[in-house]
Amino acid sequence: MPAGHGLRSRTRDLFARPFRKKGYIPLTTYLRTYKIGDYVDVKVNGAVHKGMPHKFYHGRTGRVWNVTKRAIGVEINKQVNGRIIRKRIHVRVEHVQPSRCTEEFRLRKAKNDQLKADAKARGEVISTKRQPLGPKPGFMVGGATIETVTPIPYDVVNDLKGGY
Amino acid sequence: MGGFVKTQKTSAYSKRFQVKFKRRRAGKTDYRARIRLINQDKNKYNTPKYRFVVRFTNKDITAQIISASIAGDMVLASAYSHELPRYGLEVGLTNYAAAYCTGLLLARRVLKIRGLDQEYEGNVEATGEDFSVEPADERRPFRALLDVGLVRTTTGNRVFGALKGALDGGLDIPHSEKRFAGFKKDDKQLDADIHRKYIYGGHVADYMKNLAEEEPEKYQAHFSEYIKKGIEAEDMEALYKKVHAAIRADPSVVKSTKQPPMEHKRYNPKKLTYEQRKASLVERLNQLNSGAADDDDEDDE
Numbered sequence: 444m445p446a447g448h449g450l451r452s453r454t455r456d457l458f459a460r461p462f463r464k465k466g467y468i469p470l471t472t473y474l475r476t477y478k479i480g481d482y483v484d485v486k487v488n489g490a491v492h493k494g495m496p497h498k499f500y501h502g503r504t505g506r507v508w509n510v511t512k513r514a515i516g517v518e519i520n521k522q523v524n525g526r527i528i529r530k531r532i533h534v535r536v537e538h539v540q541p542s543r544c545t546e547e548f549r550l551r552k553a554k555n556d557q558l559k560a561d562a563k564a565r566g567e568v569i570s571t572k573r574q575p576l577g578p579k580p581g582f583m584v585g586g587a588t589i590e591t592v593t594p595i596p597y598d599v600v601n602d603l604k605g606g607y
Numbered sequence: 608m609g610g611f612v613k614t615q616k617t618s619a620y621s622k623r624f625q626v627k628f629k630r631r632r633a634g635k636t637d638y639r640a641r642i643r644l645i646n647q648d649k650n651k652y653n654t655p656k657y658r659f660v661v662r663f664t665n666k667d668i669t670a671q672i673i674s675a676s677i678a679g680d681m682v683l684a685s686a687y688s689h690e691l692p693r694y695g696l697e698v699g700l701t702n703y704a705a706a707y708c709t710g711l712l713l714a715r716r717v718l719k720i721r722g723l724d725q726e727y728e729g730n731v732e733a734t735g736e737d738f739s740v741e742p743a744d745e746r747r748p749f750r751a752l753l754d755v756g757l758v759r760t761t762t763g764n765r766v767f768g769a770l771k772g773a774l775d776g777g778l779d780i781p782h783s784e785k786r787f788a789g790f791k792k793d794d795k796q797l798d799a800d801i802h803r804k805y806i807y808g809g810h811v812a813d814y815m816k817n818l819a820e821e822e823p824e825k826y827q828a829h830f831s832e833y834i835k836k837g838i839e840a841e842d843m844e845a846l847y848k849k850v851h852a853a854i855r856a857d858p859s860v861v862k863s864t865k866q867p868p869m870e871h872k873r874y875n876p877k878k879l880t881y882e883q884r885k886a887s888l889v890e891r892l893n894q895l896n897s898g899a900a901d902d903d904d905e906d907d908e
Contacts, residue, residue: 463625468640473646474677478654512648536649 458489461513465490472537477515481507482542485534487516494535504542515539620828637757644752647673657683659751661710661769663758668706670713670769672751684720686713687897692851693861696846698832703788704847706768706809707733707775712849714776715858721749724858725750729777733851738774738785746778763788771806807847814841 446452468490477483485500493513499521509516514535521530555571562569630636647656655674662669668688673680688700688808699705718724727748730738740748751773755766767786774780784790788810792793802811811897815833818826819840828832838846 463623465625467628467642469628470638470642470645470675473642474675477649478652509649510652512650515648515649594851 449498450496456500457498458487458495460489468537472540475536475541477507477510477539478538479510482544483507483515483517484540484542485519485538486540488537491535491537494533494538496532496534496538500534502533504544509533527605577605621725629639634757640786641752654819655681657749657751658714659770659773659778660754660756661706661766662756663706663765664699666701668701668765668769670709670711670773672713672717675755677848684713684717684870686710686716690861691850693715694850697836698838699808699811700763702811703763703765703768703805706765707772707806708847708850708854710769710772710774711776712772712854712858714773714778715855718777718859719748723749723777727777730775731805733771733775735789735797735799735801737787737797737799740774740777740779742779748777750779753780753782760786762786762790762792769807771802779906788849792819807844809843810897812843815840 451458460476474487480562484504484536485497485502486496487501500517500519502521505517505519507515508518508531511533514533516531516533516534518529518531520529521529524569533562551573558569620840626632628636628638632639644658645656647654658673659674659847660669660671660673669685670687670820671685672683672893675681686709688705690712691697691700691705691708692706694712696705696708714729718727723746726743726746727740728742736847742748753770755764758764758766760766764786768788770780770782771787776781784797787797787802789798789803789824790796791798815826815830818829
């Protein structure tokens with residue numbers, strides 16, 4: 444009889460704990476706090492059976508919209524047919540990690556604020572926009588010898604020696 | 608024989624072996640209990656959840672109020688039974704009565720730190736009955752959860768003596784009277800008189816009296832410190848009453864004036880840090896390069 448399409452179907456490897464990381468999970472997962480609006484990654488921990496999201500959401504990143512006693516509400520985009528729906532799921536904290544997707548942005552924001560404050564103190568006007576990498580500068584190729592290659596005329600006798 | 612023994616642990620075994628957490632290997636932390644004690648409701652965000660930790664060594668009792676954080680556990684206040692000589696108790700520092708005193712000392716200390724000590728006096732006269740703090744009008748009592756560690760929680764365990772001390776001191780610790788000394792399993796009731804006896808060291812006093820009559824030599828050997836300090840079996844209750852009063856009067860911490868232990872000479876070289884090793888490598892390479900450059904110049908000439 445065919446295999447079913449149950450809730451946890453095809454998750455044998457997906458929900459498996461990594462090599463030599465079985466057993467009790469480290470306590471920082473329980474000590475982290477999440478606020479509404481934070482970005483979080485959903486990564487299922489197969490050792491905890493309660494509050495598991497569906498396998499679709501494993502590896503997705505979303506925003507926190509609700510915080511309850513032991514779980515977090517996360518809003519994740521899901522493409523259904525032609526449109527993208529904002530799905531709201533509740534996930535226990537063991538299956539959630541803080542996302543680093545905005546880390547670079549936040550650091551850059553802080554640095555830019557600092558730069559702007561410094562420039563204001565000096566009285567300059569600076570642009571903190573990121574510039575894309577331009578074309579590479581020109582350079583002289585060093586140590587090159589010139590070898591002229593010309594085609595040789597077709598020699599029927601020699602080439603047909605192999606067979607025809 | 609002698610020489611080769613068949614290896615028990617192959618390299619395959621070692622490669623696949625998953626070590627338990629360090630504190631579990633050391634047998635010091637029960638992670639199942641720890642997870643449940645530390646887990647704070649997420650909708651309480653950063654509100655700390657305090658544990659009332661009681662640990663016994665062979666000669667000392669440690670009572671601490673600890674909250675957990677990712678950097679490490681933070682101790683809010685601590686009390687040790689080796690501080691009790693300051694309040695007049697010099698012997699029997701690991702018995703049920705000393706545990707009570709240590710719990711009481713910790714409770715009064717914490718309440719003083721939090722500014723709650725006027726509002727929550729607790730149970731000034733230790734009667735052995737079950738006492739729970741009544742919440743006052745304005746500020747709620749200081750709440751902590753008992754953390755026994757790896758101890759077997761039998762009725763009459765000294766851990767619960769410390770718990771009783773903290774409760775009478777004015778802390779709000781959820782508990783049941785089932786494990787206090789003097790709980791009768793048949794009646795399913797706490798015999799407050801027996802518990803009171805234990806709090807004031809009555810069980811030790813009885814043993815002292817018993818030995819003094821029946822086996823004087825053993826009495827001399829066993830209670831030699833008591834004899835030296837001149838403590839008789841009848842004095843025990845009065846002694847502990849005085850200690851409790853002294854604790855309530857001044858629970859503040861006194862910094863010890865001991866010198867830090869002297870540093871000993873190292874007989875083996877100290878391990879270098881990563882930066883130091885990289886720096887020494889760069890130095891060696893520079894020397895090699897400059898040495899090689901000199902050699903090349905010499906060869907060319």
